[in-house]
Amino acid sequence: MREEAAEVRRFAREGVNVRQARRRVHGLGAMLLTAAVLVGAAETGAAGQESIPVGDAPTFLVFDQRARLVLVVNVRGNSISVIDAASRMVVRTVPVGALPHHLALNSRTGRSYVADWGSDTVSILEPGGVSVRSIHVGEARSGPLTVAVSRATGRVFVANALENSVSILGVGNAWSRAVPVGTDPHPMVVDEQYGLVYVGNALSDDLTVLDVDTGAVIKTVRVGEKPMGIVVDRYRSRVFVSNSGTDTVSVLTSPGADVIATITVGLLPRALALDARAARLYVANYGGSSVSLVNAESLRISATASIGRNPLALALDRRRGRLYVANGGDDTVSVLDAASLEVLATMPVGRLPHALVIEPRSGCVFVANAASNSVSVIACEAASQSAAITRFASARR
Numbered sequence: 001m002r003e004e005a006a007e008v009r010r011f012a013r014e015g016v017n018v019r020q021a022r023r024r025v026h027g028l029g030a031m032l033l034t035a036a037v038l039v040g041a042a043e044t045g046a047a048g049q050e051s052i053p054v055g056d057a058p059t060f061l062v063f064d065q066r067a068r069l070v071l072v073v074n075v076r077g078n079s080i081s082v083i084d085a086a087s088r089m090v091v092r093t094v095p096v097g098a099l100p101h102h103l104a105l106n107s108r109t110g111r112s113y114v115a116d117w118g119s120d121t122v123s124i125l126e127p128g129g130v131s132v133r134s135i136h137v138g139e140a141r142s143g144p145l146t147v148a149v150s151r152a153t154g155r156v157f158v159a160n161a162l163e164n165s166v167s168i169l170g171v172g173n174a175w176s177r178a179v180p181v182g183t184d185p186h187p188m189v190v191d192e193q194y195g196l197v198y199v200g201n202a203l204s205d206d207l208t209v210l211d212v213d214t215g216a217v218i219k220t221v222r223v224g225e226k227p228m229g230i231v232v233d234r235y236r237s238r239v240f241v242s243n244s245g246t247d248t249v250s251v252l253t254s255p256g257a258d259v260i261a262t263i264t265v266g267l268l269p270r271a272l273a274l275d276a277r278a279a280r281l282y283v284a285n286y287g288g289s290s291v292s293l294v295n296a297e298s299l300r301i302s303a304t305a306s307i308g309r310n311p312l313a314l315a316l317d318r319r320r321g322r323l324y325v326a327n328g329g330d331d332t333v334s335v336l337d338a339a340s341l342e343v344l345a346t347m348p349v350g351r352l353p354h355a356l357v358i359e360p361r362s363g364c365v366f367v368a369n370a371a372s373n374s375v376s377v378i379a380c381e382a383a384s385q386s387a388a389i390t391r392f393a394s395a396r397r
Helices: 002-013 018-030 030-036
Strands: 057-062 069-074 079-084 089-095 101-105 111-117 121-125 132-136 144-149 155-162 166-169 173-178 185-191 196-201 208-209 215-220 227-233 238-243 248-253 261-265 269-275 280-285 288-294 301-306 311-317 322-327 332-337 343-348 353-358 365-369 374-378
Touching: 057 101, 057 365, 069 101, 069 365, 079 101, 079 166, 111 144, 111 155, 121 144, 144 185, 155 185, 155 196, 166 185, 185 227, 196 227, 196 238, 208 227, 208 238, 227 343, 248 269, 269 311, 280 311, 311 353, 322 353, 332 353
Parallel strands: 057 353, 101 144, 227 269
Antiparallel strands: 057 069, 069 079, 079 089, 101 111, 111 121, 121 132, 144 155, 155 166, 166 173, 185 196, 196 208, 208 215, 227 238, 238 248, 248 261, 269 280, 280 288, 288 301, 311 322, 322 332, 332 343, 353 365, 365 374
């Protein structure tokens, strides 16, 4: 509670009114508190393990498969660290706007878009992060929190959590419009098959459906309380939404966006991962310290695994049949068999692992450690699956 109060005061100093500040902290929960309150001085990974030092409070990362780069969002560092996946070295650090929270990559162009919550901007990085420019979004204090890109059209969608809107960047890199949505939008995905954008509104407990081409609101549909994660199943034309306030997953049709089922899972479900071909949906239950495996065809739970404390993120390696879970509460990554959900290993990493991504060629898993300002590299194919890779790279600033 003291941490929440401190965040409310900080937001108020930044010009956010008290009611908005309380709502903002309530909606973001651990996601923002870890970045602004819990992060301390940098340290070198877990005991006996070395890692890649990056900027202050890394909480999100993306793998650029074409360039074989890992892009790391440093929230308090106001920067993006660019890591070469082969050498596992930081090749550059790119300054962006204040308090960047999320990054989306257009795999067709190699261009990246960063939602800068603290400066109400979107930073646009050219391929490889070699240059950057920023564009203001929203009207006044918009609070851009997440960003999604349509690979087919090149349009960029930015969820403004304080303004309760989605800004749309056209193909010519000009803002075409801001569309009102529900309260506290942040989870957002593009359904390329049907040309739709699904926006989860965490504090109005609903899902807004936008048309990719026109930006028009097609539908707003009620789901469970506090939707925190969204994935699209293109094989079955379904959308899955994790509802942390009701411990459920809502199942909707696509493109109709009709709720056809509600699945009860563990406590405070957040992150989702989907293997559509195998009909497996994975749900990270933050409060229950577990992962639920849902059959995406029958919509029934087929297995539940107890893992480390407070899972924050999931990464699925389909090729090797492994599921990786970042456990923010005990500084570990759980390695599970993707089919049976058997826990194969528990790997120590840095403090407060917040996100992870897999490099498909080597199987290396890059883990962003928010409270130790580092990225751990684990589970590379050349090493044992039950031990971390120890490689230290000096950052070239």
